[in-house]
Amino acid sequence: MAIHPPEQRIWWQEPVARGEIVWITIAFLWGVLMFCVMIWWHFTGQQNLSNEAYRVDPATYAERAEAAAEEHTVREEGDTGIPVVRPPPGGDVYMYARLWEWWPVLELEQGQQYRLHLSSLDWQHGFSLQPVNMNLQVHPGYEMVLTLTPTEAGTYGVVCNEYCGVGHHTMVGRIYVVAPGQGD
Numbered sequence: 461m462a463i464h465p466p467e468q469r470i471w472w473q474e475p476v477a478r479g480e481i482v483w484i485t486i487a488f489l490w491g492v493l494m495f496c497v498m499i500w501w502h503f504t505g506q507q508n509l510s511n512e513a514y515r516v517d518p519a520t521y522a523e524r525a526e527a528a529a530e531e532h533t534v535r536e537e538g539d540t541g542i543p544v545v546r547p548p549p550g551g552d553v554y555m556y557a558r559l560w561e562w563w564p565v566l567e568l569e570q571g572q573q574y575r576l577h578l579s580s581l582d583w584q585h586g587f588s589l590q591p592v593n594m595n596l597q598v599h600p601g602y603e604m605v606l607t608l609t610p611t612e613a614g615t616y617g618v619v620c621n622e623y624c625g626v627g628h629h630t631m632v633g634r635i636y637v638v639a640p641g642q643g644d
């Protein structure tokens with residue numbers, strides 16, 4: 461039993477069983493292979509995001525996001541007071557995470573390419589786009605930039621997938637993707 465010391469005190473000098481060596485070798489080689497394949501997945505397979513990251517001061521980032529929202533707000537999301545921002549196609553789109561919201565709501569046009577900027581104003585949050593299941597960590601001090609083209613119109617939810625306190629489960633945002641020429 462583990463609560464008693466082993467009978468043979470110098471147990472680590474006992475030879476490792478052959479079967480165990482084989483499994484450790486297989487696991488190690490598999491790990492090395494997966495590490496190398498990560499580079500390949502970066503270019504193919506569509507499951508790894510090819511994002512850029514920059515250092516940014518949270519206050520500076522908030523200013524940029526708010527300036528972009530001021531310029532491109534098309535309406536308010538219900539009576540939430542959260543603006544719906546529709547940036548010009550091909551342009552920069554800003555969203556930030558903070559306790560406990562994703563701000564603002566975005567409206568993008570299907571088939572157009574955007575540069576989506578993400579950062580946090582307080583601490584770590586997780587950007588999880590549903591139902592497409594696209595995930596990345598959002599840290600204060602870092603600006604993540606994704607070049608993306610929404611391919612299907614619809615209403616997408618953004619949930620926080622890094623536990624960030626008592627309001628974590630209420631931290632939901634929204635991205636609308638509208639067909640070309642539709643929406644506000």
Ligand SMILES: [Cu+2]
Nearest residue numbers: 585620624631
């Ligand atoms: Cu969060």
